Structure formats: C-alpha cells, structure tokens
Amino acid sequence: MATSQNGWPALAADSTLLHTWVIQGKSGTTRIRMRGGSAGFLLAHCALWFDGKVEDLVEHVLDDWGYAYRPVRGYETTLSNHSSGTAIDLNATDHPLGAAGTFTPAECAAIRQRLNLYKGTIRWGGDYQGRKDSMHFEIDAPLAVAEKVARGLLDTPRGKRLLKANPGQRAVILS
Ligand SMILES: [Zn+2]
Numbered sequence: 001m002a003t004s005q006n007g008w009p010a011l012a013a014d015s016t017l018l019h020t021w022v023i024q025g026k027s028g029t030t031r032i033r034m035r036g037g038s039a040g041f042l043l044a045h046c047a048l049w050f051d052g053k054v055e056d057l058v059e060h061v062l063d064d065w066g067y068a069y070r071p072v073r074g075y076e077t078t079l080s081n082h083s084s085g086t087a088i089d090l091n092a093t094d095h096p097l098g099a100a101g102t103f104t105p106a107e108c109a110a111i112r113q114r115l116n117l118y119k120g121t122i123r124w125g126g127d128y129q130g131r132k133d134s135m136h137f138e139i140d141a142p143l144a145v146a147e148k149v150a151r152g153l154l155d156t157p158r159g160k161r162l163l164k165a166n167p168g169q170r171a172v173i174l175s
Contacts, residue, residue, distance in 0.1 A: 006084070006140055007142065008086045011035065011067070013067075017085070019034065019035070021033070021166055022165040023162070024165050025052060026056070027051055030047070030051070030064050032088060034085045035085030037147075038150035038173050040085065043137060043139065054110060055090075059091070063093040063094070065092055066087070066089075067083075088136070088138070089135040089136050091135060097132075097135070097136075102134050103134055111126065112124070117153075120145075121139060121146050122138070123137070147173065
C-alpha cells in the first residue's frame, strides 16, 4: 500500500478507515472527511479550537477540506497527507497555497502555542520552511504516538464535544 508523505497509509475513497467528522464549532457545524480514530480526532480537535479562537469555519464558502487522493501540489509522485486522511485545510480560500501573511502575527502565535497541546503530532503548513501552506494542518507522528496524545485529550471539553458528535470514534481511538 502506498503511503503519504508522513508515512501513514494512503486510503481509497471508499475505505472504512475514513470518517466524516462532525465539528460543531462556534460558527456552526462543519463536516470534514478524514481518517477515523486518533489522527482525525486530533485534527478535528484542533479545528474545533480554531473555529472558536482564530476564525469562523462556517462562512460564505465551503472551504474546509480533508481527505483527497492526490500528490503534493507541484510534485508527481509524493502523495499528499490528504491521501491518508491525515491532513486538513481550514478556510482554504482565505489562505491560498504559497501565500504568506494571511494570518496576523497574533493569530500565528496563537496557532503555534495551541499546537503545543498536541505534543508534536500536528504540524502547521504556515511553518513550512519553503512554500507556506497556511490553510494546512497535518499529522506528523506515527500512529502509536498519535493514539497516546489523542487518548490524553478524550476527556477535555472539546474532546467530549467531538466524541458526542461522532459516535463510535471513542471506541476506534481506544481500539
Ligand atoms: Zn492541505
């Protein structure tokens, strides 16, 4: 099985490992298809925070994206982490690939501080060394590490809210 750039297995569009995460944020409900279990949980947890604290996810356009089987843009063979359902794009049209400065310095600082909670399991595209991808957040750890961090967040207020809106996912994370 092919793997995406972060080493997670790429998934077919009809894979039972994919789950449409229901994210009930401050601005409303957003549904984003990602890997089920710990990877999707961590990204959805981060998205839920983002919605309350950085920008509204529910706006005039639907531009919050998850799973997509495709190469990294500009490359022919390296599979994007979207291919394994372990990446998420938030407010994509407001933060186009390659554009810098679409978030204020305060927002960037808030995002970086927030990522400490996820203990290195989530990398932000706004921190890429080369081409910035500020809409993009991805899992940057192996499954065992992601599971450990996810389990530690199950009973946080946002964790509980997410699991309530996504019945069955607690069992997947604990399996
Ligand atoms: Zn992306």
